[in-house]
Amino acid sequence: MSRLRVDLNADVGESFGIYKTGQDELLLRYITSASVACGFHAGDPSVMRATVQLASRAGVAIGAHPGFLDLAGFGRREIDAAPQEIADIVLYQIGALSAMAGAEGLKLQHVKPHGALYNMSVRRADVAEAIARAVASFDESLVLIGLPGSELLAAGSRLGLHVAGEAFADRSYETDGTLTSRRFADAVLSEPGQVTERAVRMVRDGRIIARDGSILSVRADTICLHGDTPGCTALAAAVRHGLERAGITVAPLKD
Amino acid sequence: MSRLRVDLNADVGESFGIYKTGQDELLLRYITSASVACGFHAGDPSVMRATVQLASRAGVAIGAHPGFLDLAGFGRREIDAAPQEIADIVLYQIGALSAMAGAEGLKLQHVKPHGALYNMSVRRADVAEAIARAVASFDESLVLIGLPGSELLAAGSRLGLHVAGEAFADRSYETDGTLTSRRFADAVLSEPGQVTERAVRMVRDGRIIARDGSILSVRADTICLHGDTPGCTALAAAVRHGLERAGITVAPLKD
């Protein structure tokens, strides 16, 4: 009987030039996989290098977090780009980060699209296919992270990639499995005990309680923690320790 | 007795979005090494992919041509960046292009800094060191192209890199070995016979006649051809054929 296991991931390296954001150094103590911004929606080459070094020292697995070239919009605005253009910007960013990782003696573990690219890859098969193709053309052993049930994970599987379903312990879910819009006050959960309990239940039972009380099935290969909210590192610590206390192994996606 | 040998290189992939420049497809018939713009001073990810595919089909070796992030200035304006920042942008760009090459089953052969970065690497030891370090940290088998006698080649050699001295058959030289400023009418040569003769002499004798008639020593591991001037492809053809007629092997920097 195999032990229960989950990965904890967070988006890091989102500073740019003089602009500092996130608490990467603290967060890296609790997560097992770091998705590093690649210079398009956030991060610049110097931030990327420094972030890779921090993750390396913390022993955290590194992945690419490619986004649209839209610093002003932080990659959160959908851009009507052609699938081939999307494949090209994703491959470009993976290569750039991989070079930074290689200079530290590391290989990339995964790729997780950012923001609007992530959202578009949930429902648009052509975008999903473009991203998965770019990942596979770089390295077929990379893990592709996306929303469970998304076109992205389907495309990744078709191409023979390892895929990992991502769940959000600190976000409220709707009955249809989507995340509650941030327009609602209860979209984001911040009480450590509650978030930890949800995380444990996701991994142990594959279940999460939706906003209306109904119970959803969820595939949680990796749980996303946020690094840009007040109290985020305390929350990360609580979730990490809660999972371990529940006998769940917290480890990167690849051994 | 080894045969005489030289590489012919040109800068390619300098289009961007709707903006087309250069005659890459024609030029690739005559050159043996292509320095591909990496998205900072020119080129975008889609142009990079297409350029790598063209070079691959033409059987031409590929290298990275990293520059400053300055599309408006085409990377020709010196920017007072810290050496570490320069190392970071160079490594980033090499990685990005390498990913494009890898998707076509190719490895990069060389790195040649562009424009202001190239010029700064001639005389500034800190910039040269930063560039050479970035190249070595990516792949120690890459060839580093620079001006003969430059700080760049010295830094590359110190780090154990293969270095290649670049000469310009279609440019006039001053007595001190620098190129004649483009402010002078006779800075650029365009007569195919004359340019070809200079190319042959560079390789066969290691000599070039300066603007004032004096004779200079020059190390020409690779000769640079330009792809953005009228008649450039005819000139490239003339030089290629002239070198071969003179019994000189025209081949990439690495076998």
Next chain:
Amino acid sequence: MSRLRVDLNADVGESFGIYKTGQDELLLRYITSASVACGFHAGDPSVMRATVQLASRAGVAIGAHPGFLDLAGFGRREIDAAPQEIADIVLYQIGALSAMAGAEGLKLQHVKPHGALYNMSVRRADVAEAIARAVASFDESLVLIGLPGSELLAAGSRLGLHVAGEAFADRSYETDGTLTSRRFADAVLSEPGQVTERAVRMVRDGRIIARDGSILSVRADTICLHGDTPGCTALAAAVRHGLERAGITVAPLKD
């Protein structure tokens, strides 16, 4: 009885840095209004200044042609920006161009959104409203150019702006009044005689023959000519002279 009258406009100033596009100088001989790119989708400050100077010398009225900040996509990709963000980038670009015009002693005549912004302003009331508000907040005497029947012209009218309907003599129309997609071979017309005849008919009769032979009503306060196609200046000359021969006054939108 007032004489028939129409404006001829073209998009100009779309070069960027070393990248040259369009035949602005020739085109400015035939048009009466120039829509100048403002640095976001094309144009840089130096190109803008030079373009304003060319238009000034040619006696052509100047307008702002604001677009999305997307040089790689030439402003043709829709970006899911908030209306307030759109208002802000439009106002920013109008101000920037106005400063260039002012340095030549000129005032802006009009604003015409570019590419994806133009298309979004046809059907999205919130985007149209944002653009119109930005224009009105800068100068209520500016003319707002858009597609006849668009949300943009409706929003402009509501705010008390002068609006001008734009027609395309060299493009094929569908029965519903939209332009034939460029995916079809007959989307773009290039035969000078035919294009001229269509231009005259648009102005004289307010009618255009659609692709399927049906007759459409069209409001043509200004006719758009393209500057980036082979033969575009010959076409511009033919249309200009054809309109004048038909007794139609070709003049800017404002006297």
Next chain:
Amino acid sequence: MSRLRVDLNADVGESFGIYKTGQDELLLRYITSASVACGFHAGDPSVMRATVQLASRAGVAIGAHPGFLDLAGFGRREIDAAPQEIADIVLYQIGALSAMAGAEGLKLQHVKPHGALYNMSVRRADVAEAIARAVASFDESLVLIGLPGSELLAAGSRLGLHVAGEAFADRSYETDGTLTSRRFADAVLSEPGQVTERAVRMVRDGRIIARDGSILSVRADTICLHGDTPGCTALAAAVRHGLERAGITVAPLKD
């Protein structure tokens, strides 16, 4: 006998997209002139609009703070741009900010170049001339702020502009009148009493004590306060109140 008088200025609007920096709202309570970033080295159109609105509500005079197009370097890296290019980017940025101000019913009071552009304008007559020309071509009633004794103020005066010498109460000076490099621990002063005393002395006596104890003459039409350091608003309050207690009128550059 005229009363003593000085302006207090600070750089504001330096956020960008999701990146927040500075404490503009608090700082605006104490300063009389706000230099607003114009989108090139910092600020985006939405940040600019919001900043202008804040300044307007606070009754603070607004000026343009143009910089190099170098967000990654925050405009602090010198770029070897041609004087005409510099004139063009300065005029562009002034125009853009002026449009934002106009939408709030305000006119710009001044222009102060940012970072590397400011530093280059101290010693390079061609750069100074380019900036001053751009300012004059936009509006001859704008005040040009620069370092006392700089080429910038000389160029502005030659062109008939009002110029204002800027002094730094919280920075240490060298004997030659330059600011002590930030590499030294005592380059920046943060003790409110000391900074206030220096400010008062600058205005009342036109004198400042240099790092080595010698006494320098300084022309302080405006005193710069920083908004990006811890305790900056307390320091701003102390300086403002200290100047007023000393009988000095704190008021914008233009009435």
